[in-house]
Amino acid sequence: MSIGQFIQGWRVSRNQSIQSLSDAAGISHIFLEQIEADQADPTTGTIEALASVLRIPPSWLFDSPRSFECLFAESDGMEEPQASQIDPVTERILAGSRTDRSLYVLLTTLMQAGDPRFLRAAEMSLRSLVKQSRETPVPWQQRPSGHFEPPSD
Numbered sequence: 001m002s003i004g005q006f007i008q009g010w011r012v013s014r015n016q017s018i019q020s021l022s023d024a025a026g027i028s029h030i031f032l033e034q035i036e037a038d039q040a041d042p043t044t045g046t047i048e049a050l051a052s053v054l055r056i057p058p059s060w061l062f063d064s065p066r067s068f069e070c071l072f073a074e075s076d077g078m079e080e081p082q083a084s085q086i087d088p089v090t091e092r093i094l095a096g097s098r099t100d101r102s103l104y105v106l107l108t109t110l111m112q113a114g115d116p117r118f119l120r121a122a123e124m125s126l127r128s129l130v131k132q133s134r135e136t137p138v139p140w141q142q143r144p145s146g147h148f149e150p151p152s153d
Helices: 003-013 018-025 029-036 044-054 058-062 065-072 088-099 101-113 116-134
Strands: none
Touching: 003 029, 003 044, 003 058, 003 065, 018 029, 018 044, 044 058, 101 116
């Protein structure tokens, strides 16, 4: 699918008309129609404006709204999208969200709020966690003498 079809899918999923979305994003409705029909390519600024109005991160406009439904719906009886229908990065996010949906909902809420201070704080915290996850623990035999390790049982 093209970005135009994804934008149209998000617009329809949010029950917005072409006119209301284009007005709120500050673009002409003719240009939005051309984007959705793949007759025009949106600029980065246009993508950011549309995402802001739709209250989603801009990167989500490059995938179908159905790919993200399971993040916000109750897991009981929810049909999950097939892996072949979504990109590999989104598939990893969705796979992780099945373990702990609250983390992904919290991150999405921060992204939707768009406050640079919150986003920067979240980014720094996540970078620290990634760094910690990449550090390999020192085997017990190679630790300096006097180093206390609590029992693992």
